[in-house]
């Protein structure tokens with residue numbers, strides 16, 4: 001927190017445009033995130049949500065626009081471990097010979113220097129992170145042998161272990177049951193209460209008011225960023241969810 005009690009801006013995006021060849025995935029998107037808040041990122045399939053996360057993580061190159069994290073270059077924030085990212089499940093190689101504990105331990109790497117050797121306090125944080133998502137009993141299991149919901153929890157645990165200030169989660173709720181969704185939602189609220197800025201994409205519009213302080217509605221462009229109740233007004237949803245474009 002700053003001295004005047006206000007949480008600083010964690011992320012400032014302006015004019016962000018990403019094209020894949022002839023496809024414009026994001027078109028001049030402006031979005032700011034305050035520390036200490038949960039923001040829902042919503043929009044129909046193909047509206048640019050994953051591309052937005054990838055641009056923030058430097059995984060796709062913007063055609064135009066500016067990204068700032070904590071008032072500085074995103075490269076610096078990412079290298080220092082201030083930014084945690086859980087990609088969509090499809091982006092992850094589940095055949096990789098890693099256990100749940102290995103994946104969660106990766107969240108500590110930015111804190112371990114080049115050796116990547118975890119010290120005792122790091123191991124405590126890894127164990128606590130698995131505990132918080134209810135995966136302690138599966139710590140030794142290969143990640144490919146987890147259920148869909150357990151996989152989501154493993155990557156949320158990695159983000160927890162990282163103790164990042166900006167947490168980016170691409171569809172952490174897809175394919176998870178109600179109880180797990182509630183556990184993860186509560187965790188995200190706790191992280192925000194501790195000062196993190198959390199950006200979470202979701203197709204669960206009903207859960208938005210409980211989960212989020214604000215919601216950003218994407219349709220290549222940012223349609224609206226406001227309180228969840230405002231974003232969920234039928235006239236706003238109609239601007240972004242054109243059923244005729246669904247395919």
Ligand SMILES: Nc1ncnc2c1ncn2[C@@H]1O[C@H](COP(=O)(O)OP(=O)(O)OP(=O)(O)O)[C@@H](O)[C@H]1O
Pocket residue numbers: 020023024025043044045046047048049050051052
């Ligand atoms: N690597 C790529 N090459 C070409 N086009 C791509 C690529 N990745 C995404 N796109 C296109 O960019 C647009 C935005 O895709 P993106 O994956 O960001 O959407 P999304 O909102 O995350 O969708 P979903 O809800 O289905 O996950 C889509 O039209 C998609 O087909």
